[in-house]
Each structure stands twice: as structure tokens, then as C-alpha cells.
Amino acid sequence: MQQVFGVLLGLLLLPLVILLRGLTFIIRMLEGKLFSDGSIDKKVTYEFVKADMQYFSQEIDSHRCLKCGVEAQGLSWYHFRSSDASWRHLAGREGFYSKCPKCNATVNSIVTVMN
Numbered sequence: 600m601q602q603v604f605g606v607l608l609g610l611l612l613l614p615l616v617i618l619l620r621g622l623t624f625i626i627r628m629l630e631g632k633l634f635s636d637g638s639i640d641k642k643v644t645y646e647f648v649k650a651d652m653q654y655f656s657q658e659i660d661s662h663r664c665l666k667c668g669v670e671a672q673g674l675s676w677y678h679f680r681s682s683d684a685s686w687r688h689l690a691g692r693e694g695f696y697s698k699c700p701k702c703n704a705t706v707n708s709i710v711t712v713m714n
């Protein structure tokens with residue numbers, strides 16, 4: 600009888616676990632963690648990067664596309680974070696990178712957090 604009860608409990612808990620995993624994924628998407636492995640690759644504004652970098656904001660203005668010369672304000676900026684697994688293995692990286700919208704080339708990247 601206990602085995603039957605255990606199987607029934609398992610069958611009831613399985614959909615609940617699946618539902619919770621789905622909710623966790625949706626919450627991560629809303630937080631900007633767009634990928635299920637916990638990594639982030641989210642477009643942000645130049646002003647957001649300037650505000651986040653604070654004391655190093657002048658360094659951001661020195662970034663410009665080497666091919667066409669577009670300056671920092673005209674570049675597309677992205678916030679990146681490596682996967683949860685990389686952080687568990689002490690190889691996590693987080694920061695910003697910029698791409699030239701004309702050349703579609705990565706101009707530069709800045710690591711702000713690492714472990």
C-alpha cells in the first residue's frame with residue numbers, strides 16, 4: 600500500500616516540479632537572463648553602461664570602431680554574463696561589449712566581474 604502511495608505522490612509532484620522549472624525560466628527571462636544556462640546577452644543603452652561603470656566611464660568614451668570611426672555613443676552596447684556552470688567552475692565573466700552597427704564588428708569588451 601505504501602508503494603502505491605509513493606508512486607501516486609511521485610506522479611503528483613512531477614507536474615509541480617515541471618511547472619516550477621517553467622516559472623523559474625520565465626522569471627529569468629524577465630530579469631534579462633535570456634538563456635536557460637543562466638547566461639545573459641542583453642542590449643543596453645550607452646547611458647546605462649556609463650552609469651554602471653561610474654569611475655571608468657571616461658574609458659568607455661575612448662572606444663570607437665577602428666574600421667569606420669563610429670564613436671562610443673553611436674555603438675550598440677550589450678551586457679553579457681557567462682553561464683551559471685562557468686561561475687561554478689570559477690571561470691565566470693560579466694561585463695559589457697560594444698558592436699559597430701555599420702560594420703557589425705565587435706569593437707571592444709570590458710569585464711566588470713569575474714571569479
Ligand SMILES: [Zn+2]
Pocket residue numbers: 664665666667668669699700701702703
Ligand atoms: Zn564600424
